[in-house]
Amino acid sequence: MSAFIWQLLYISVFQAIRLGYSGSPSNRKMRCCQTFLKGWNNVMSLLSICATDYKNLNFYSTPLELKSLNILVGPNGSGKSNLMGLLNFLYLSVSQNSEATSGFAYACDYLGGTHLLSFNTKRPGKVSLKYEFGGIEETRNKPIYLGFKLLVSQSSNRIELCEDYLYSPIIGDVDEPFYYYKFHDQSVGSGVFSISKPHQGSKFERISDLPVDSLGLLSIDERIQEDEEVRELLLKSSIYAVRKHLLQEIKGWRFYNANNMNSQKIRNAEPKISSTSLNTYLSETGENLAAVLEQLSAESLDFEERFNEAFKQLFPMTRRIRATRAGLLNLTLEWSIKGIDEVFYLRDMSDGSVRMLCWAVILLSPKLPSLLVIDEPELGIHVAWMKILAGWIHYAAQRTKVIISTHSPDLLDCFTDRSDSVISLNLRADGWVSLDRIQEEQFKARLQEGWELGDLYRVGDPSIGGWPW
Structure with missing residues (x-):
């Protein structure tokens, strides 16, 4: 990566710390449109x-x-992946099928x-x-x-x-x-x-x-x-x-695991131009990122504007980011920056930037899946961007059902006002796991002292779990 891009990243991180999610103009705009998003839970959903x-x-x-929003916390081996597997079992059983094996098998x-x-x-x-x-x-x-x-x-x-x-x-x-x-x-x-x-x-x-x-x-x-x-x-x-x-x-359910998203492969991927619905959703690996961005932007000018405003939260000097041709039949992403004539591409971006692009396409999309499950979205993301990521998660949860698994106290900090959405998985002495939706009353005094949810997680407060000892 060029020295300029490193300098831009350095500047933008501190811009993100200063602005935060709640103070940025694009998120005030998001909050203004929340009234149009209510009522989604009147449609069919998993209860x-x-x-x-x-x-x-x-x-x-x-x-x-x-x-509408469910955040799973707990130590490794506590059963977060098993819980998400219960959902994946049903999805795979009805979605995967071939002549060799049934979806159930x-x-x-x-x-x-x-x-x-x-x-x-x-x-x-x-x-x-x-x-x-x-x-x-x-x-x-x-x-x-x-x-x-x-x-x-x-x-x-x-x-x-x-x-x-x-x-x-x-x-x-x-x-x-x-x-x-x-x-x-x-x-x-x-x-x-x-x-x-x-x-x-x-x-x-x-x-x-x-x-x-x-x-x-x-x-x-x-x-x-x-x-x-x-x-x-x-x-x-x-x-x-x-x-x-x-x-x-x-x-209509979709599952994402940050460990399955290889930033290098996403940067080098040049998905083919497609007029079908294959690129409505980002794939599990994220390698159709450019194709999904192009399709969603073509279908919705509001999304294209929202996506660019979201990326400006990460890099305020951004003028525009869009899908563009890479040859006759392939696509990549083009990144234009204010005051610079040179255009940068997806291959010029850092791992964290690529991951955030993926989450933006998933969480800000006007075509959300009926259930969105994301395992450890914080992987590879700078601490300063957690507030922005949390804002996108909030926005998605207003329009569909979202399940997030995380080990990040920094991400949990951003959900202090949604503590009732957190489910703590705790290993019991008999080997089973208890699923405990945390109760704010248990730590209300600390919140009044200025503590945040992630602070309780950091010190191993038993009311929120997260520590194996």
């Missing part, structure tokens, strides 16, 4: 999750309720195979998972529950579904819900599905030859293709519409 005997997690009786292998079963549970053993969703019109906005039991047998390394159900407490209570379908519970490979609508009572049709390596949301679709009689029954019921909404929601 809670629970699990039994999944790795070191055992919280089925007390589901983890998800807010891929998800199980990707997340640990038979090690999904807790070390506290002997084989044969079962892993129970349940996901609560809200905002489906067909259920009259009552919650809907999607649940599974996974069987890990004594001898085989294969994981199979031994229960798969979808229900809603539309009629009666949770103890007597309306089931859209229930598969494998009485005999493996068979089950029942409702042929009536929720308010009309329960009328079930039996179905057989169900695969044990595919979720019911998908196997129902397979049966529709194979059996005309089943198709007619399903189309008359409400399962088909509810299933469609669920699949659309789950397939």
Whole structure:
């Protein structure tokens, strides 16, 4: 990197310290448009999750309720990745598919195979998972529950579904819900599905030859293709519409891990120009950064302006940053600076700058995923930029559901006024992990003394956790 760029970075860091997130003009502009962002939680979203005997997690009786913003803290090995894996399991099960393996089998292998079963549970053993969703019109906005039991047998390394159900407490209570379908519970490979609508009572049709390596949301679709009689029954019921909404929601989730983003590869990447929707979201590796920026900027002038204002928070001397051609069919990023005729490119930027560009594209996008999960976004980011990054996270959480995992007390400082969003994962003596949403009352006196959330994390305050001793 040239000496000029290093000097510019040095100056901009201190500019960021002076301005901070809350005082910059672009963020005042962001706050002005917040009134247009309220009400997103009226659409379908994930409300809670629970699990039994999944790795070191055992919280089925007390589901983890998800807010618009959820910040996971805890020492290495406490279960933050396992918790995010519960979400990734469902996403991969319905999104990944090939002729060689089902999405369910891929998800199980990707997340640990038979090690999904807790070390506290002997084989044969079962892993129970349940996901609560809200905002489906067909259920009259009552919650809907999607649940599974996974069987890990004594001898085989294969994981199979031994229960798969979808229900809603539309009629009666949770103890007597309306089931859209229930598969494998009485005999493996068979089950029942409702042929009536929720308010009309329960009328079930039996179905057989169900695969044990595919979720019911998908196997129902397979049966529709194979059996005309089943198709007619399903189309008359409400399962088909509810299933469609669920699949659309789950397939809309996105997962990012800062460790998977190689800044050098992103700098050198020159993604192809594309007119398709492939570049709506940044890839997990971030290598389509220029293509996503070009597509979003072409679709929304507001986004292009917002993105440039955000980058000026990092480098106030920036005039403009945009996607530009690198040859006939490829793209890169072009960086123009006030008072300098020379144009700089993505390859001229530091690792931290590249990472911040990725987070800006993800968090400021007008097309956010229905669930955004980010693991350790602070990696490689200068402390002075944490306030800016936190501001972008706040902005995204006003428009969709966000889950962040962090080890950074500097990032936590920026969420002192959102302490109810922090979930502390604490290792217990029995090997399980407790999921404790922190209570401000426990450290209110310290906050009044001028402490911030990250300060409590730094000193190992037991009310927020984060230390392995």
